[in-house]
Amino acid sequence: MAKKAPRRTAQRILEAALDLFNRFGEPNVSTTLVASELNISPGNLYYHYPAKEELINKLYEAYEAELDELLHASEGVHDVEDAWFFMHSLFELIWRYRFLYRDLNDLLSKNRRLETQFQLVLKNKARAIRQLIAGLSRAGHLEIDVHEVDTLAQSMVVVLTYWLSYEYVRNPREALEPAHAQGALMRGGLHSLHLLAPYLGREQRRHLLALGNAYNGEDPGSSNAGAAASPVDMAV
Amino acid sequence: MAKKAPRRTAQRILEAALDLFNRFGEPNVSTTLVASELNISPGNLYYHYPAKEELINKLYEAYEAELDELLHASEGVHDVEDAWFFMHSLFELIWRYRFLYRDLNDLLSKNRRLETQFQLVLKNKARAIRQLIAGLSRAGHLEIDVHEVDTLAQSMVVVLTYWLSYEYVRNPREALEPAHAQGALMRGGLHSLHLLAPYLGREQRRHLLALGNAYNGEDPGSSNAGAAASPVDMAV
Numbered sequence: 001m002a003k004k005a006p007r008r009t010a011q012r013i014l015e016a017a018l019d020l021f022n023r024f025g026e027p028n029v030s031t032t033l034v035a036s037e038l039n040i041s042p043g044n045l046y047y048h049y050p051a052k053e054e055l056i057n058k059l060y061e062a063y064e065a066e067l068d069e070l071l072h073a074s075e076g077v078h079d080v081e082d083a084w085f086f087m088h089s090l091f092e093l094i095w096r097y098r099f100l101y102r103d104l105n106d107l108l109s110k111n112r113r114l115e116t117q118f119q120l121v122l123k124n125k126a127r128a129i130r131q132l133i134a135g136l137s138r139a140g141h142l143e144i145d146v147h148e149v150d151t152l153a154q155s156m157v158v159v160l161t162y163w164l165s166y167e168y169v170r171n172p173r174e175a176l177e178p179a180h181a182q183g184a185l186m187r188g189g190l191h192s193l194h195l196l197a198p199y200l201g202r203e204q205r206r207h208l209l210a211l212g213n214a215y216n217g218e219d220p221g222s223s224n225a226g227a228a229a230s231p232v233d234m235a236v
Numbered sequence: 237m238a239k240k241a242p243r244r245t246a247q248r249i250l251e252a253a254l255d256l257f258n259r260f261g262e263p264n265v266s267t268t269l270v271a272s273e274l275n276i277s278p279g280n281l282y283y284h285y286p287a288k289e290e291l292i293n294k295l296y297e298a299y300e301a302e303l304d305e306l307l308h309a310s311e312g313v314h315d316v317e318d319a320w321f322f323m324h325s326l327f328e329l330i331w332r333y334r335f336l337y338r339d340l341n342d343l344l345s346k347n348r349r350l351e352t353q354f355q356l357v358l359k360n361k362a363r364a365i366r367q368l369i370a371g372l373s374r375a376g377h378l379e380i381d382v383h384e385v386d387t388l389a390q391s392m393v394v395v396l397t398y399w400l401s402y403e404y405v406r407n408p409r410e411a412l413e414p415a416h417a418q419g420a421l422m423r424g425g426l427h428s429l430h431l432l433a434p435y436l437g438r439e440q441r442r443h444l445l446a447l448g449n450a451y452n453g454e455d456p457g458s459s460n461a462g463a464a465a466s467p468v469d470m471a472v
Binding site for chain 2: 027103104106108109115118119152157158162168191197212
């Protein structure tokens with residue numbers, strides 16, 4: 001048992017760092033705080049991670065590995081139900097590593113590895129979305145001009161990448177608290193997928209809107225609240 | 237003339253701060269750096285702005301005032317040409333105050349005024365987009381179910397708010413350099429407006445895609461590059 005202690009400590013440090021980064025933002029969490037949260041000495045932490053950057057890189061690697069595996073699931077998307085599940089899984093993963101997204105630009109400017117690697121995250125997301133569109137298209141559920149696919153896929157990537165940031169600006173005190181997570185993730189998934197709505201066949205489109213409506217009741221600040229009462233001409 | 241000196245110094249400080257924040261990111265620019273850029277003493281700067289937060293708030297106020305005026309222009313949008321011009325003006329304004337967007341979450345977490353006020357920026361943007369949609373709809377150029385307007389408008393707000401962040405992640409070393417600005421702003425405008433494409437009438441839609449194509453030649457890393465060669469099924 002004693003032999004395993006170092007590895008377990010390294011893992012516990014990672015978990016504590018992830019939790020603190022997510023709660024307070026990476027710029028506001030020092031390695032000393034991580035050590036004190038675990039009741040270990042700063043020296044013990046440095047033994048495992050000689051710099052904060054190595055902690056961040058290790059967490060990023062874990063995120064990237066999970067993301068790569070998840071993105072492959074887009075190949076199996078054949079209908080809106082699959083797409084909804086795929087998008088929700090993606091949002092749950094982003095939620096677990098939300099510190100990466102909260103201060104992304106700052107992280108990139110300070111960390112060479114993230115600077116070079118995070119572009120791949122966006123490229124891989126875009127590729128997965130194009131595969132998702134292709135799957136729906138092959139199944140006869142979606143029709144889109146080939147020249148518009150890439151523009152649409154990129155916009156979907158922007159919405160899904162920055163949705164939690166948008167939620168945070170709308171409600172900085174609460175949006176990133178776990179109690180509000182489910183609503184935020186559902187709205188993010190809905191808004192990302194809704195960009196496909198006008199290209200979907202009638203049945204699949206109706207199904208997507210129904211999935212969206214099923215979740216819109218749960219939060220008065222949510223996406224479609226009040227829309228029913230405001231005709232387009234009154235949209236002010 | 238001498239009487240005007242204090243005001244002019246205050247204004248010069250603002251301009252230098254805006255420039256440095258935009259170039260290096262607000263977290264990386266101290267007031268000492270701003271003072272040294274202007275060849276004035278830190279004491280002189282503190283005389284005008286006793287804290288960095290006041291500098292930021294003053295810049296934010298200027299941004300907000302310009303934004304409010306610009307957003308009203310959405311009432312005058314009657315066709316895709318108007319919408320394109322509106323969106324491009326909006327992107328130019330965001331570009332001039334891009335530091336607010338670069339580290340938005342961090343700014344919100346440290347600045348009470350931004351924390352409470354920036355939500356209004358998003359709300360006002362969403363309202364302007366709904367007005368733009370309503371204008372195109374009244375002119376008979378656009379058809380959308382009233383229940384989908386708010387979801388679409390919010391996604392457009394996310395794309396236009398975070399487009400420059402997306403460009404930054406894709407190319408951290410160059411994306412926010414002035415030489416790359418025009419391409420980035422055009423792509424942002426195109427992607428935001430393209431979300432309206434499937435709801436537009438045939439002529440207006442064709443016009444929008446033509447406007448987009450006119451700019452897509454200028455940058456090999458741009459949105460639609462290569463799309464023509466990749467049918468949907470091969471989109472991998």
